[in-house]
Amino acid sequence: MGQYGFFDDANREYVITEHFTPLPWINFLCNKDFTAIISQAGGGTAFYRESSSGRLTRYNQTRVAPVDRPGFYIYLRDKNGDVFCPTYEPVRAPLENWKCRHGLGYTVFESEYKGLKTETTYFVPRKDNVVLWNLKITNNRGEPADLSAFSYVEWTFHRVDREYLGFHWNRFYHDSVFSSEKNAVLYDCHVFEDLPKLKVYLSSSEPVDAYDCDRNRFLGRGGMPDMPLAVKNGRLSCDNKPSSGYTIGAIQNNLKIAPGQTAEITFMLGSDPTWETADKVMVKYKCSENVKTALCEVKKYWNDYISAFNCDLPDKDMERMINIWNPYNCYHSFNRKMSVTGMTPGYEKGGVQSRDSSQDCMSLITLEPSIVKERMDAILRFQRPDGNFFDCFDIESQKPFDHHSGAERCDNAVWVVYTIYDMISEWDDIDFLDKQFPYYKGENASVLDHLYKGLEWIAADKGKNGLPKIRGVDWNDNLYMFTESGDEETVMIAQQLVYACRLLSELAAKKDRRDIIEFCEAVISDMTKALNTDVIWDGDWYKRLIYPTDTVDLGSKDRQEGKIYLNTQSWAVISETATDGRDVHCMDKAKEILDTSYGIKLLFPAFTGVPTPDDPIYNNGPGIRENGGIFHHANTWAIIAETILGRGDQAFDYFRKILPNVSSEERGADVFVNEPYAFSSTALADPDPRPGEGDMAWFSGTVTWMYLAGVQYILGIKAVPDGLKIDPCIPKDWDGFKVVRKFRGCTYNIEVKNPSHINKGIKSIIADGEAIDGNILNVCGKKEVSVEVIMG
Numbered sequence: 001m002g003q004y005g006f007f008d009d010a011n012r013e014y015v016i017t018e019h020f021t022p023l024p025w026i027n028f029l030c031n032k033d034f035t036a037i038i039s040q041a042g043g044g045t046a047f048y049r050e051s052s053s054g055r056l057t058r059y060n061q062t063r064v065a066p067v068d069r070p071g072f073y074i075y076l077r078d079k080n081g082d083v084f085c086p087t088y089e090p091v092r093a094p095l096e097n098w099k100c101r102h103g104l105g106y107t108v109f110e111s112e113y114k115g116l117k118t119e120t121t122y123f124v125p126r127k128d129n130v131v132l133w134n135l136k137i138t139n140n141r142g143e144p145a146d147l148s149a150f151s152y153v154e155w156t157f158h159r160v161d162r163e164y165l166g167f168h169w170n171r172f173y174h175d176s177v178f179s180s181e182k183n184a185v186l187y188d189c190h191v192f193e194d195l196p197k198l199k200v201y202l203s204s205s206e207p208v209d210a211y212d213c214d215r216n217r218f219l220g221r222g223g224m225p226d227m228p229l230a231v232k233n234g235r236l237s238c239d240n241k242p243s244s245g246y247t248i249g250a251i252q253n254n255l256k257i258a259p260g261q262t263a264e265i266t267f268m269l270g271s272d273p274t275w276e277t278a279d280k281v282m283v284k285y286k287c288s289e290n291v292k293t294a295l296c297e298v299k300k301y302w303n304d305y306i307s308a309f310n311c312d313l314p315d316k317d318m319e320r321m322i323n324i325w326n327p328y329n330c331y332h333s334f335n336r337k338m339s340v341t342g343m344t345p346g347y348e349k350g351g352v353q354s355r356d357s358s359q360d361c362m363s364l365i366t367l368e369p370s371i372v373k374e375r376m377d378a379i380l381r382f383q384r385p386d387g388n389f390f391d392c393f394d395i396e397s398q399k400p401f402d403h404h405s406g407a408e409r410c411d412n413a414v415w416v417v418y419t420i421y422d423m424i425s426e427w428d429d430i431d432f433l434d435k436q437f438p439y440y441k442g443e444n445a446s447v448l449d450h451l452y453k454g455l456e457w458i459a460a461d462k463g464k465n466g467l468p469k470i471r472g473v474d475w476n477d478n479l480y481m482f483t484e485s486g487d488e489e490t491v492m493i494a495q496q497l498v499y500a501c502r503l504l505s506e507l508a509a510k511k512d513r514r515d516i517i518e519f520c521e522a523v524i525s526d527m528t529k530a531l532n533t534d535v536i537w538d539g540d541w542y543k544r545l546i547y548p549t550d551t552v553d554l555g556s557k558d559r560q561e562g563k564i565y566l567n568t569q570s571w572a573v574i575s576e577t578a579t580d581g582r583d584v585h586c587m588d589k590a591k592e593i594l595d596t597s598y599g600i601k602l603l604f605p606a607f608t609g610v611p612t613p614d615d616p617i618y619n620n621g622p623g624i625r626e627n628g629g630i631f632h633h634a635n636t637w638a639i640i641a642e643t644i645l646g647r648g649d650q651a652f653d654y655f656r657k658i659l660p661n662v663s664s665e666e667r668g669a670d671v672f673v674n675e676p677y678a679f680s681s682t683a684l685a686d687p688d689p690r691p692g693e694g695d696m697a698w699f700s701g702t703v704t705w706m707y708l709a710g711v712q713y714i715l716g717i718k719a720v721p722d723g724l725k726i727d728p729c730i731p732k733d734w735d736g737f738k739v740v741r742k743f744r745g746c747t748y749n750i751e752v753k754n755p756s757h758i759n760k761g762i763k764s765i766i767a768d769g770e771a772i773d774g775n776i777l778n779v780c781g782k783k784e785v786s787v788e789v790i791m792g
């Protein structure tokens with residue numbers, strides 16, 4: 001039980017019992033094209049496709065109080081003038097038995113107020129681009145209830161920056177009017193540069209009794225959203241005169257409810273490119289049966305989605321995350337990368353970042369294959385003819401653009417190799433390697449050649465120590481602050497390149513491509529040698545960035561700041577490039593110097609001035625994000641490295657303490673601040689005075705890699721081209737665990753037993769009574785198999 005709520009595992013919900021959490025704790029309600037975020041107080045916003053260019057409603061995450069407003073509010077007014085909101089906000093009338101239940105794809109508010117019981121469910125149907133607000137009110141008063149329900153949203157420009165910049169100029173370029181034919185308030189945003197226009201509406205399942213389209217008319221002189229004068233007076237204006245910039249949608253429905261009866265009403269906030277579709281949606285959800293069916297479809301979708309992998313573990317915190325919240329978060333991180341949460345209004349440009357998105361795909365290969373295929377297809381088309389991938393691109397306009405730092409990323413291709421290797425392994429689809437895709441504005445080439453070309457590009461430009469030059473940045477975006485010429489060599493990309501070559505040569509062997517195999521073997525051998533010279537190995541760990549000048553290398557003990565970096569230790573293990581026992585040694589040093597009770601720091605000591613105290617480019621203070629914060633994304637590779645070393649207790653300790661449910665409950669929700677059911681990208685570390693505070697929830701490479709670290713490395717169930725590999729690395733005190741894993745059309749019911757209480761190692765595997773040679777399962781033609789794994 002947390003400070004503000006608890007996990008209801010049976011219903012797969014997080015139930016919030018306090019109105020105000022440290023930050024808005026949100027849920028995502030979405031289908032492929034339409035997204036709404038909603039907080040525990042009913043605050044939130046909606047957008048069509050991109051949050052930066054398809055925004056529908058206004059929401060304040062950042063400006064000084066009140067934040068988390070407005071949202072999707074319903075005011076309920078009793079005939080005697082009493083007003084309350086089922087969300088509590090913004091009226092704050094005292095409610096009894098109030099709860100906000102965030103579930104998979106829906107959020108429900110329950111409340112009681114003076115004999116009126118409400119249940120309000122918000123969700124986005126799987127196929128219709130609308131957020132439904134389904135309100136049920138039960139009258140337990142013993143006398144008839146005479147109520148009015150007022151729904152209310154504030155429209156905003158589709159491009160959200162217009163809200164802040166040049167509002168005076170743009171304010172007449174959007175209008176809101178009521179249409180009796182459509183039974184809806186319609187919003188029309190017609191800023192010329194932003195066309196094509198969306199059809200946007202707020203409608204009701206019941207005939208609209210009154211409406212308002214202008215904020216000033218609705219709130220009244222001196223009125224506040226806490227108690228709009230129109231609500232207080234019980235009647236919206238029905239004035240259809242255009243609003244001069246302060247456009248809203250408000251709908252009034254009067255309801256009479258007999259004692260003991262329940263009334264139901266559904267408000268619809270939707271948008272579509274055409275009225276033809278939008279009209280159908282408005283008609284469809286007039287019928288409460290259709291609302292019910294659509295909600296069942298949403299629940300079914302998420303239940304099927306998470307059923308690809310299910311586990312029963314001795315540690316219930318890990319089990320809850322792996323079974324429910326981590327896969328849920330994987331979808332949202334993939335879907336709306338760098339977009340809107342309760343804390344951030346999103347980015348100025350939407351779009352897809354090649355490397356972040358291919359990483360997001362990795363967990364979805366098992367969970368939601370179709371979107372992975374589509375996305376990887378797009379990413380391959382944004383590979384340049386020279387081999388590197390564009391850092392970012394916009395799917396809608398099919399245009400590439402640079403990352404906001406302006407620095408080229410040299411690591412895009414390695415992630416694409418990792419992802420495609422996993423796709424082929426999962427789906428047993430070796431022929432995907434032959435599929436033809438064009439390079440961006442270039443010739444067609446097979447997938448295998450795309451991958452080859454990408455790695456060749458990295459390997460082509462080496463520095464004097466034989467490692468790839470950074471050119472712009474590698475995984476660490478902030479490294480551009482430390483580069484002088486772009487000729488610096490990056491240890492991390494050398495290690496990642498080796499790991500990519502190991503995977504690529506396995507794939508090339510399936511297609512008998514000697515040229516690729518030879519390239520990979522040469523890279524592996526040359527890099528392994530280069531990585532283990534005294535220039536790169538600093539005596540206790542691997543350095544990070546090597547300068548061609550006499551600037552002291554990053555990650556070297558000779559530096560005052562930035563002496564040791566986590567990533568080059570973890571990747572030394574993952575890439576298997578560490579020689580002479582250096583793998584264990586460097587991971588031990590990383591633990592000794594970087595580990596904290598809140599997770600592992602990215603580097604130490606943090607920089608007090610970046611790169612020198614008088615340099616104007618001073619971003620994150622010491623202990624924040626890339627500057628020695630606890631970067632969860634990087635923690636995941638340390639977890640994986642520890643499992644490769646066979647140290648299951650260490651891997652589990654690193655894994656467990658950065659689970660959001662554990663972080664929130666053990667540190668305290670007021671310290672962690674973010675949602676306990678979604679991963680945060682980083683946590684602050686000392687010397688920052690807020691150690692343990694979570695930063696940027698929902699969107700992060702952490703999400704996918706925590707899933708992989710948990711499922712594929714700790715539980716050790718990983719698809720490889722030849723089948724399903726079983727290689728757990730668990731805490732010694734675990735007696736074992738169970739897993740249900742769907743793989744290539746067969747359900748594997750796996751029970752792992754650990755009678756001798758070890759971390760890693762398999763004595764026997766028996767599948768449906770037959771002993772298996774090795775640890776790779778590939779049972780063709782069966783629908784279900786029982787597997788017993790004995791560790792020993």
Ligand code: GLC
Pocket residue numbers: 355356474475476477478626681700701
């Ligand atoms: C952010 C970026 C990611 C980068 C990381 C470290 O998460 O989205 O691409 O690798 O920061 O700089």
